[in-house]
Amino acid sequence: MSERLPHTLRSDALDNRASLLDAARALFSADGLDVPMREIARRAGVGPATLYRHFPTKQTLIAEAFADQLHACRTIVDEGCADPDPWRGLRGVIEKICEVHALDRGFTEAFLSTVPGGPDLAGRAYTLEALAGLARRAKDAGGLRPDFVLDDLVLVFMANKGIRTRSAATQVAASRRFAALAIEAFAADPERAPLPPAPRLATAANKPAAANNSAATNEPAAGGGS
Amino acid sequence: MSERLPHTLRSDALDNRASLLDAARALFSADGLDVPMREIARRAGVGPATLYRHFPTKQTLIAEAFADQLHACRTIVDEGCADPDPWRGLRGVIEKICEVHALDRGFTEAFLSTVPGGPDLAGRAYTLEALAGLARRAKDAGGLRPDFVLDDLVLVFMANKGIRTRSAATQVAASRRFAALAIEAFAADPERAPLPPAPRLATAANKPAAANNSAATNEPAAGGGS
DNA sequence: ACGTTAGCGGACGCCCCCGTCCGTTTGGCT
DNA sequence: AGCCAAACGGACGGGGGCGTCCGCTAACGT
Numbered sequence: 001m002s003e004r005l006p007h008t009l010r011s012d013a014l015d016n017r018a019s020l021l022d023a024a025r026a027l028f029s030a031d032g033l034d035v036p037m038r039e040i041a042r043r044a045g046v047g048p049a050t051l052y053r054h055f056p057t058k059q060t061l062i063a064e065a066f067a068d069q070l071h072a073c074r075t076i077v078d079e080g081c082a083d084p085d086p087w088r089g090l091r092g093v094i095e096k097i098c099e100v101h102a103l104d105r106g107f108t109e110a111f112l113s114t115v116p117g118g119p120d121l122a123g124r125a126y127t128l129e130a131l132a133g134l135a136r137r138a139k140d141a142g143g144l145r146p147d148f149v150l151d152d153l154v155l156v157f158m159a160n161k162g163i164r165t166r167s168a169a170t171q172v173a174a175s176r177r178f179a180a181l182a183i184e185a186f187a188a189d190p191e192r193a194p195l196p197p198a199p200r201l202a203t204a205a206n207k208p209a210a211a212n213n214s215a216a217t218n219e220p221a222a223g224g225g226s
Numbered sequence: 227m228s229e230r231l232p233h234t235l236r237s238d239a240l241d242n243r244a245s246l247l248d249a250a251r252a253l254f255s256a257d258g259l260d261v262p263m264r265e266i267a268r269r270a271g272v273g274p275a276t277l278y279r280h281f282p283t284k285q286t287l288i289a290e291a292f293a294d295q296l297h298a299c300r301t302i303v304d305e306g307c308a309d310p311d312p313w314r315g316l317r318g319v320i321e322k323i324c325e326v327h328a329l330d331r332g333f334t335e336a337f338l339s340t341v342p343g344g345p346d347l348a349g350r351a352y353t354l355e356a357l358a359g360l361a362r363r364a365k366d367a368g369g370l371r372p373d374f375v376l377d378d379l380v381l382v383f384m385a386n387k388g389i390r391t392r393s394a395a396t397q398v399a400a401s402r403r404f405a406a407l408a409i410e411a412f413a414a415d416p417e418r419a420p421l422p423p424a425p426r427l428a429t430a431a432n433k434p435a436a437a438n439n440s441a442a443t444n445e446p447a448a449g450g451g452s
Numbered sequence: 453a454c455g456t457t458a459g460c461g462g463a464c465g466c467c468c469c470c471g472t473c474c475g476t477t478t479g480g481c482t
Numbered sequence: 483a484g485c486c487a488a489a490c491g492g493a494c495g496g497g498g499g500c501g502t503c504c505g506c507t508a509a510c511g512t
Contacts, residue, residue, distance in 0.1 A: 047461030144430035162388020185411040199399035273491030
């Protein structure tokens with residue numbers, strides 16, 4: 001029963017794994033997350049079974065494929081937080097995140113989809129937390145309007161996702177313009193009228209509730225167990 | 227002998243047609259345009275063949291289902307144009323259109339999808355035209371920022387589409403807030419920095435190919451000739 | 453060099469969707 | 483009431499994606 005799983009992959013297996021991740025990244029970026037698994041396998045030059053062996057569920061593949069993108073996002077946020085001018089930092093975050101999303105369709109979907117048990121939720125929570133602090137400082141510094149809430153940022157990122165154009169160049173241009181508009185809207189200005197109430201989107205109480213997707217969280221029972 | 231095709235539907239056929247449109251509206255609104263045709267038929271209590279008989283293509287069904295919504299949109303624009311204060315009129319248009327889109331997911335998709343030969347393109351063109359005039363007047367009146375372009379409006383509507391929440395109430399709240407933010411961004415303010423260039427999205431030259439003609443003077447070669 | 457076995461990929465069954473055909477029902481008219 | 487055809491709906495064939503199984507290949511250890 002206690003079979004030692006060899007944690008060292010064979011060389012060809014390692015190669016295939018890399019090819020699969022490359023293919024997944026390329027296809028997800030270009031076409032979104034709805035690309036068929038077989039398409040990814042085909043592009044990687046392997047059979048479907050190989051794909052499923054390495055990544056038993058699509059979630060796994062997505063998580064691994066976008067791990068570095070997610071890291072880039074975190075870096076962007078960290079850089080923004082490190083800026084001595086918090087309002088400039090926040091603006092930079094908005095611009096850069098929007099650009100990243102404009103360049104990678106799949107990542108946008110993965111980043112914003114509230115998939116139950118999503119792999120990036122931890123990172124997402126961290127990011128939101130850091131952004132909350134940055135926003136508070138930006139408000140105190142006077143650049144960010146006082147009635148800004150964190151959900152507004154989520155709103156902007158979700159909205160940015162809705163922007164879809166034909167060419168990649170247009171996509172970036174549109175996203176850039178949109179980010180600039182969002183920043184304009186967020187700028188503090190004493191003459192402004194108050195905004196309508198903000199909805200709760202991502203911060204707190206975002207429970208998955210209905211289990212429309214059984215995420216099969218099988219734990220391999222590492223220890224002896226019964 | 228001379229078979230007159232009766233353009234009057236039988237009573238049951240008329241009933242079914244109405245049921246189908248009702249079902250389509252309900253499902254499109256709730257779940258978007260991707261609902262299976264059979265689902266609509268099932269909901270209407272008819273067989274799939276009946277659906278296909280009344281609406282040979284999904285486009286036809288969509289067009290008919292959203293005819294009044296589209297009319298409502300046009301009315302909104304007309305009312306906005308009729309406002310003696312063009313800037314207030316434009317703001318009203320943004321708010322109302324965003325609200326309509328928030329309430330009806332399918333309509334948003336239908337409205338914004340650049341389906342080739344889409345049924346609503348004519349209405350859309352008209353709407354855009356009217357909005358262009360309104361925007362010009364709002365600029366002249368000083369409420370709307372001078373570097374606003376019509377594509378910015380398209381951008382906002384596309385972005386609004388990207389906002390998706392769980393409950394309908396949240397959806398409306400989010401859309402309302404977003405519309406308010408967009409309006410803030412569009413407001414004229416002498417202190418503002420210029421925006422990045424606007425991408426071409428919907429206005430003019432939206433042809434997928436053969437758009438940039440190097441030979442500017444295209445002679446139609448009016449047939450007569452030899 | 454050889455055996456072992458990790459790893460591979462083609463093939464399979466399942467489900468869902470699409471669009472159409474034909475036997476049957478039923479409304480409308482005399 | 484009775485006819486007729488307009489209208490109905492169940493059924494069919496086609497296509498595509500999903501996740502899995504099994505016989506075979508070739509990488510690794512000795």
